[in-house]
Amino acid sequence: MRHSTAEWIERQIESMLMDGRFPASSRLPAERALSVLLGVSRSALREALQRLAARGLIQARQGSGVYVTDTLHGGSGSPWHQLLSAHAHLGHDMLEFRQTLEVAAAELAAERATRADLARIAALVKQLEQARRNDDEDAETALDVDFHHAIADAAHNAMFSYLQANFVAMHREHIADNQAGLRHGDARVADALWRQHQAVWQAIRDGDAKQAGRRMRAHILFVRRRLSQQGSGQPAAPRPRPSP
Amino acid sequence: MRHSTAEWIERQIESMLMDGRFPASSRLPAERALSVLLGVSRSALREALQRLAARGLIQARQGSGVYVTDTLHGGSGSPWHQLLSAHAHLGHDMLEFRQTLEVAAAELAAERATRADLARIAALVKQLEQARRNDDEDAETALDVDFHHAIADAAHNAMFSYLQANFVAMHREHIADNQAGLRHGDARVADALWRQHQAVWQAIRDGDAKQAGRRMRAHILFVRRRLSQQGSGQPAAPRPRPSP
DNA sequence: GGGCAAAATTGGTCTGACCAATATTTCCGG
DNA sequence: CCGGAAATATTGGTCAGACCAATTTTGCCC
Numbered sequence: 001m002r003h004s005t006a007e008w009i010e011r012q013i014e015s016m017l018m019d020g021r022f023p024a025s026s027r028l029p030a031e032r033a034l035s036v037l038l039g040v041s042r043s044a045l046r047e048a049l050q051r052l053a054a055r056g057l058i059q060a061r062q063g064s065g066v067y068v069t070d071t072l073h074g075g076s077g078s079p080w081h082q083l084l085s086a087h088a089h090l091g092h093d094m095l096e097f098r099q100t101l102e103v104a105a106a107e108l109a110a111e112r113a114t115r116a117d118l119a120r121i122a123a124l125v126k127q128l129e130q131a132r133r134n135d136d137e138d139a140e141t142a143l144d145v146d147f148h149h150a151i152a153d154a155a156h157n158a159m160f161s162y163l164q165a166n167f168v169a170m171h172r173e174h175i176a177d178n179q180a181g182l183r184h185g186d187a188r189v190a191d192a193l194w195r196q197h198q199a200v201w202q203a204i205r206d207g208d209a210k211q212a213g214r215r216m217r218a219h220i221l222f223v224r225r226r227l228s229q230q231g232s233g234q235p236a237a238p239r240p241r242p243s244p
Numbered sequence: 245m246r247h248s249t250a251e252w253i254e255r256q257i258e259s260m261l262m263d264g265r266f267p268a269s270s271r272l273p274a275e276r277a278l279s280v281l282l283g284v285s286r287s288a289l290r291e292a293l294q295r296l297a298a299r300g301l302i303q304a305r306q307g308s309g310v311y312v313t314d315t316l317h318g319g320s321g322s323p324w325h326q327l328l329s330a331h332a333h334l335g336h337d338m339l340e341f342r343q344t345l346e347v348a349a350a351e352l353a354a355e356r357a358t359r360a361d362l363a364r365i366a367a368l369v370k371q372l373e374q375a376r377r378n379d380d381e382d383a384e385t386a387l388d389v390d391f392h393h394a395i396a397d398a399a400h401n402a403m404f405s406y407l408q409a410n411f412v413a414m415h416r417e418h419i420a421d422n423q424a425g426l427r428h429g430d431a432r433v434a435d436a437l438w439r440q441h442q443a444v445w446q447a448i449r450d451g452d453a454k455q456a457g458r459r460m461r462a463h464i465l466f467v468r469r470r471l472s473q474q475g476s477g478q479p480a481a482p483r484p485r486p487s488p
Numbered sequence: 489g490g491g492c493a494a495a496a497t498t499g500g501t502c503t504g505a506c507c508a509a510t511a512t513t514t515c516c517g518g
Numbered sequence: 519c520c521g522g523a524a525a526t527a528t529t530g531g532t533c534a535g536a537c538c539a540a541t542t543t544t545g546c547c548c
Contacts, residue, residue: 004531005531006532040532040533041532041533043531047532062539063539063541064540064541064542
């Protein structure tokens with residue numbers, strides 16, 4: 001089956017987007033110029049641009065030009081990127097949602113972890129301890145991610161694993177982009193985080209779901225407070241409650 | 245920001261696709277006819293069709309016509325549908341995830357509901373009561389959705405509202421597609437659901453977060469068991485737990 | 489240097505002509 | 519009457535040009 005001219009143009013432009021000539025937010029040449037450059041009619045070019053726009057790769061502004069979105073370069077083709085970018089200004093709400101996720105995962109992990117799960121988490125805790133001893137902040141951060149990931153997997157619920165791998169990990173990156181690391185060279189903070197991880201681990205190992213949930217909640221609250229102190233975004237919005 | 249004509253047309257056609265007039269594999273009216281029908285130029289119509297084609301909803305064949313793919317009716321037109329279909333075989337895990345969401349939302353709603361939130365939920369509960377009295381199953385189902393939605397909004401967390409509106413609602417539709425309604429003409433089930441809704445509402449009204457969470461958990465568990473009895477999918481997977 | 493109006497540039501829509509591919513109808517022969 | 523081929527009609531695909539709406543740039547004046 002032969003592809004149409006519009007599809008061919010789509011691919012040409014896509015190549016242009018991918019080879020670095022047009023980074024996110026940059027402006028493509030004008031339609032009239034582009035149609036001459038590619039040797040096609042402006043109509044066919046417009047049709048191709050509509051295709052690219054429908055896929056979120058570009059955005060046209062009348063009187064101004066056609067701009068490259070951050071979709072291709074930022075990978076926001078996935079629903080989680082879209083969700084994240086749509087709510088990036090709601091730092092507190094997202095942290096609260098993450099708390100719900102991670103607390104539930106810890107409770108379920110305490111109930112359901114297999115021997116293999118427990119061995120995996122134990123190994124990570126051991127490595128976290130070693131990294132703490134070495135005051136190796138980068139390793140701690142990476143192992144921190146792995147630790148939470150292992151817990152989500154130990155919950156034996158595909159949704160939690162999926163959300164941890166996609167949403168939570170992405171949100172952590174998003175936060176990291178906007179500030180120094182959580183530990184920020186502060187050994188007291190790093191020590192506190194380590195103790196919290198250990199406490200969560202012990203509750204999971206002991207199969208105590210309530211305790212695991214409580215300790216994970218305390219851990220995430222600590223992180224949330226820590227992030228607030230660092231000015232991670234707007235302060236927590238006042239939470240409404242009427243007098244009964 | 246005003247939407248372009250092409251985008252407007254896209255939406256019109258999308259509506260046509262969704263309201264059942266054009267099932268998968270059927271042929272849309274010819275471009276010339278459609279442009280007259282919608283009162284637009286053929287160029288603008290073509291641009292809209294290119295958008296729909298780029299999203300996989302339609303496919304044009306020169307000399308033949310424009311055909312509806314199975315993408316929309318298979319539901320994979322939106323990222324959420326993609327996520328849902330990617331996990332549709334994990335019915336139990338998704339229900340468990342939903343439980344986590346809805347329990348957390350109920351707790352937060354109990355803490356945070358404004359007077360307006362409470363009035364909204366109260367009105368819905370009143371309508372639910374009326375629907376129960378009339379044994380109007382369709383109304384009950386619709387109000388059930390609204391009730392849960394109102395609770396998520398009363399949590400005053402944009403993430404919970406968003407997930408309720410997008411993910412949970414879609415999941416309910418997905419389940420509904422595959423089986424008769426939850427109530428299934430069974431007044432005892434409908435009565436039980438009504439009582440559970442009322443219990444959740446009373447805890448929220450009283451500002452009792454723990455009770456709200458507990459009652460919501462009981463409600464969702466009831467629903468999950470009900471769905472399992474109806475053969476909603478694979479039975480709950482055995483959940484691992486090693487001996488310590 | 490700042491402000492305002494005019495001109496230029498940009499995307500958006502329309503019209504009509506024509507081309508390429510397919511579907512349908514018509515015609516002819518057995 | 520049936521089947522096959524040719525002719526015609528219908529369909530999507532592309533082009534060119536005109537004009538409109540929105541934004542940006544330029545030029546002029548104070």
